[in-house]
Amino acid sequence: MTEHSSPRHTADLTEPAGLEGSVSADRSGANSGATPGDFGPSKDSALAIETEELVKHFGETKAVDGVDLAVPAGGIYGLLGPNGAGKTTMIRMLATLLQPDAGTARVFGHDVGADADAVRGRVSMTGQFASVDEDLTGHENLVLLARLLGYSRREAKARTIEQLEAFGLTDAASRQVKTYSGGMRRRLDIAASIVVTPELLFLDEPTTGLDPRNRSQVWEIIRALVANGTTVLLTTQYLEEADQLADRIAVIDDGRIVAEGTPRDLKASIGSGVLNVRVRDPGQREEARQALTRILNAPVKLESDPAALSARIADTNRIAHAFVELSQAEIAVTDFALGQPSLDEVFLALTDRDDRDTHTDRASRDGRDKAAAGGRSR
Amino acid sequence: MTTESGAEPDAERLRSAVSDQPRPPRPSALSASLTFGWRALLKIKHVPEQLFDVTVFPVMFLLLFTYLFGGALAGSTSAYLQELLPGILAMTVVFITIYTGITLNDDVDEGVFDRFRTLPIWQPAVIVGALLGDAVRYTIASTIVIALGLILGFRPDGGAVGVLSAVALLLVFSFSLSWIWTALGFVMRSPESLMATSMLVLFPLTFVSNVFVDPATMP
The missing domain is CATH 3.30.70.100 (Alpha-Beta Plaits)
Incomplete structure (x- = not known):
């Protein structure tokens, strides 16, 4: 299904200035589920994430509608798309929180359904909403997770103090999380995700609603994790963020992948x-x-x-x-x-369905709504 | 409410937050459950208001019923107390079980539950832990009711052993009952609707039972 409609979709954009090259080529690479053995650039390296024809519907809504994704281990992979494109649903399926309706998804070779426990032992997730306990203090939150991850009481406390220090939360350690500012909460959330260094970290819009300084701190943490060997799957609406961080990007719209490649490929696809x-x-x-x-x-x-x-x-x-x-x-x-060309332009061109101008308007409006609402999407 | 912490993290320190130690072994089911029980106790510590239902309500009910209806229903307040107290005890604890479901319903909404579910632990530990924490609340409520009863003149027939075994039976009963609300807590959309549903079930049942009036006098 995807195979037929998406390339046609991509071809529309080709018109302005020779897109054929990289994007289409990468797409066929990502789609190689149909022709096993040909994974393009990631042929030899192990895959962190591999999905084939992944589908998740909520009633009438096709949140994820046949996604083939091949994310190589190591580095940062960006999942880019407008509100409601299916990014969060993808992540929830890969993190074993949702069962796919059809298709398969494997994380480091382990099926997310049949082998969920093996997947859980390798991944960690930071959602759009801070997934920490608001009633507890920062210190208690981290100790709780360290204990649940298998640290002894003493080790858990030591690790917590180390993390609070690194994330600049020592002063706030004994305050309830509900009194934290947005930036502090997000730092604690990320700290909670890396109590044990995961092999694969899902970051679902980690910087939504953060000011530039807090945002660059989050980027710093992400880079530090990658340097340590963690693979990061990042969803974002900020193209600048994807451009800065991601080694490869998949653009997702309406539950399908409409383009895949390096940021440079994607930009080159719409002209010099x-x-x-x-x-x-x-x-x-x-x-x-x-x-x-x-x-x-x-x-x-x-x-x-x-x-x-x-x-x-x-x-x-x-x-x-x-x-x-x-x-x-x-x-x-x-x-x-x-x-x-900025990734913004690539993004708008790729996720454009009808009239370009109305879409531009809609996208900027969505952006504002998002900022105002603190970013709740599917 | 948004006070920034004085020390801002810099890049160097952030990098030091990444652990290079090997992953510790997976915790046992018991250890995970106890950790979640610890979380429930921490929540009581930070939000002591939630103990209102286990302290104020039983006291209020016991005083109200004993002195309002005692004379009319059993001839004298002290005679009614002998009959009422065990019932109030059971009722209080049964009503508290609803909160187990509500707490879980809140958790599911908050996103913190998503994190727990992506941890490589024995999955039911989240629920078992919450129920263990609630057992503490049941114990507090039972203690308060019995203590107040003794002050008011309640004299248990079974003595201390009888009372303790009654409380133990009650705890087991409540622990079992709270699984129903827990199950509902996952299905229901909001804590409010869960509260309403549970009340709808429990309220008539408590009044029809022999807590307040001897069923023999009912039609």
Whole structure:
């Protein structure tokens, strides 16, 4: 099912600027469940996660609808998608919290259904909501988990003190978690996930709702874990985060994987660069669009900002001409920048179904809702 | 409520948080259950309000019924107390069992349960531990009711041994009963609906039983 519809989906995007290459190739690699033995780049290394035609429906909703995923051991793998795309459902199935409706999922070769205990002994999970006990203190939470993981009473206390110190929570150790700030709570949550270093760590939107400083602290922890050999499966809505951290990314939308590859592959898939222009007078935007389209010979997109335009360009040489053209047409420009396409653009292009502009609006609205609601999604 | 801790972690210290020690052996079912029981006790320690139901309610019921209806139902308050106290004892503890289900229902909502479920432990330990913690609450409630009864003039026929074995029987009964609410706690959507359902079942049953009135006088 996936095999037929998704590549067609991907092909739509191909149009603007030669996408055929990397993304489609990687997709077929990820889909190799159908042709065993060919896992593309991860052929020789062991797989941390391997799913074949994984399906989970909730009533009418197809949360996960035939996902083939091959995540190599080591490094960070990003699962990227809008709200309700099926990311959390994927993680819950892989962490043995949900039974798949169809298909198979294996973690380090152990089936998540039949061999759940072996999976549980290797994974650890940090959900969208801090999964710590709000009534207990930070210290008690960590001791509780250390005891449950098999440490003796004395070892558990020692490990807890060590962790509280490292995560800057020593001062707050004897306070109930419900008095913690969002950043502290998230740090405690991550500490709770790594009381014992897991072989595979699921991080479900670990930085949602955090300020930039707390976010970079979380990134630091993730990098430290990876350096120690842990494989991380990260879901995120922040493309910057995926770009910064992930070695490979799968873009998931409507329960299916629509693209898979390295961040660089994905970015390359939509052209070599993006020109962003902002005009002083929004009334002149249409005029600017026509001028740019003519000179650049590429589709020009109107952004949701009423004064901004962007164009994906293959030939950077024409940019100087574009600038001259705009000034000759007496269109005042406040911003003129050439950049690599951001993962945002890749993301929107890949998860776009109908009209590009409405989707842009919807995505930015979702983003705000998400921030406001603290990020509750399926 | 959002006070930041003074010491912010830096990269170096965060890296030191990653343990390079080997994983300790898996805990036994008993050890895991006791750890969860410890968690239940910690919750009582931090939220002592939840002990209201095991302290205030039995006292209130015992005083109310003894002095309001005692004279009318049994001729004198002291005669009624002899009959009522064991019943109140049973009723109090039976009602507390509902909270076992409610606590679990809360846990499931909080996400902390997800973490417990992804741990490589004997899975029923979460429930057994919670029930063990509740057994402590039942004991507290029983002690309070009996102590108050003795002050008011209750004189048990069976003596100390009789009372202790009655309490022990009650604990076993409640422990068994709380499994029902626990099961419901997983099925029901919210703690409120669980509370309402359990009350709907327990309330009529308690009043129809011989706690308050001798069934022989019923139609």
